[in-house]
Amino acid sequence: MSTATDHRPSPAAPGTVAFIGGGNMARSLIGGLIANGAAPATVRVAEPNEATRQGLAADFGVSVFADAGTAVDGADAWVFAVKPQVMREVCATLGDKARAERPLAISIAAGITSAQLDRWLGGDMAVVRTMPNTPALLGAGVTGLYANPLVDAAGRARAEALLASAGTTVWIDDEAKMDAVTAVSGSGPAYVFLLAEAMEEAAKAEGLPADAARTLVLQTVLGAARMLTESGESPAELRRRVTSPGGTTHAAVETFEAGGLRALAAQAIRNATVRGGELSAAND
Ligand SMILES: NC(=O)C1=CN([C@@H]2O[C@H](COP(=O)(O)OP(=O)(O)OC[C@H]3O[C@@H](n4cnc5c(N)ncnc54)[C@H](O)[C@@H]3O)[C@@H](O)[C@H]2O)C=CC1
Numbered sequence: 611m612s613t614a615t616d617h618r619p620s621p622a623a624p625g626t627v628a629f630i631g632g633g634n635m636a637r638s639l640i641g642g643l644i645a646n647g648a649a650p651a652t653v654r655v656a657e658p659n660e661a662t663r664q665g666l667a668a669d670f671g672v673s674v675f676a677d678a679g680t681a682v683d684g685a686d687a688w689v690f691a692v693k694p695q696v697m698r699e700v701c702a703t704l705g706d707k708a709r710a711e712r713p714l715a716i717s718i719a720a721g722i723t724s725a726q727l728d729r730w731l732g733g734d735m736a737v738v739r740t741m742p743n744t745p746a747l748l749g750a751g752v753t754g755l756y757a758n759p760l761v762d763a764a765g766r767a768r769a770e771a772l773l774a775s776a777g778t779t780v781w782i783d784d785e786a787k788m789d790a791v792t793a794v795s796g797s798g799p800a801y802v803f804l805l806a807e808a809m810e811e812a813a814k815a816e817g818l819p820a821d822a823a824r825t826l827v828l829q830t831v832l833g834a835a836r837m838l839t840e841s842g843e844s845p846a847e848l849r850r851r852v853t854s855p856g857g858t859t860h861a862a863v864e865t866f867e868a869g870g871l872r873a874l875a876a877q878a879i880r881n882a883t884v885r886g887g888e889l890s891a892a893n894d
Pocket residue numbers: 630631632633634635636656657658659662678691692693694696700718719720741742743744796797
C-alpha cells in the first residue's frame with residue numbers, strides 16, 4: 611500500500627534542517643523550502659565546493675558551511691544529499707554527533723538503504739529514505755518516501771513537509787520497492803527528455819527549421835503532460851483520442867509498438883532498478 615498527497619506543507623516546517631551536500635538536488639529542495647516560506651536561518655548546508663556553497667548563500671540566504679559537523683549543529687533533521695559513492699564516508703564523520711543528538715536522518719541517495727544509513731551512523735537511528743526528482747526545482751517533483759520503524763509520526767510528518775516543498779509525496783511501505791521508485795520517477799525525467807531529443811532530431815530530419823522543431827516538441831510535451839495530469843483520463847484513453855483509424859498517429863504508434871517500445875521501457879526500468887541494488891552493494 612502507498613498513499614499520495616499533493617498538498618504543500620504549511621509554511622516553514624518547524625525546526626532546523628541541515629543539508630549534507632549542496633549540489634543539484636539539494637539546491638532544488640532548498641529552493642522549494644524557501645519558496646514555501648521556510649526562514650533561511652532554519653536551513654543550514656554543508657558543501658565543500660566553495661562556489662556551490664556561496665551560490666546557495668547568495669540565492670537563498672541560507673547558512674553555509676564547508677564542514678558537515680558544524681552544519682548539523684542545532685538541526686533536528688539531517689538531509690543526506692551526497693552521491694551514493696561518498697555516503698558511507700560522510701556518515702562516518704558524523705557518527706559521534708548522530709549518536710549524541712539522534713536527529714531524523716533523511717537520505718535522497720539512490721540505492722543506499724535505511725539499514726546502511728542506520729549502521730553507518732551508529733545504529734538505532736530514525737531514517738527516512740527518499741527519492742525525489744529534478745522537477746523539484748519547479749515544485750513539480752514527486753518523491754517516494756520510506757520510513758524505518760524508528761521514525762515516529764512526528765518524524766514522518768517532518769520528512770513529508772520537507773519533501774512536499776518539492777511537489778507530490780508518496781509513502782512506500784516496502785523499502786525493497788524504493789529502487790523501482792528510483793527507476794521510475796527519480797530517473798524518469800531523463801526518459802522524457804530523451805524522447806524529446808529524439809522527436810526534435812526527427813523533426814529536423816523532416817526538414818523543419820531547428821527553432822520550429824524545438825518549439826513544436828517542447829509545447830507538445832508540455833501540453834501532453836498537462837492533459838495527463840489535469841484531464842483525469844488514463845494515458846491509454848488520451849492516446850486513443852489522438853489516434854484516428856488509418857490516420858497519421860496510427861502509423862506512428864504502430865511503428866513504436868512494432869519496434870518493442872513497451873518491452874524496451876520495461877527493460878530500461880528493470881536495469882535502472884537493478885542498478886540501485888548495485889549502488890547499495892558497491893558502496894557498502
Ligand atoms: N540528480 C538527480 O536527478 C537525483 C539525484 N538524487 C540523489 O541525490 C544525491 C545527490 O545528487 P546530485 O545533487 O545530482 O549530485 P551533485 O554532485 O550535484 O551534489 C552532491 C554534492 O555533494 C557535495 N559533497 C561531496 N562530498 C561531500 C561531503 N563530504 N560533505 C558535504 N557535501 C559533499 C558535492 O560537492 C556536491 O555539491 C545522489 O545521492 C543522487 O542519487 C536523487 C534524486 C534525483
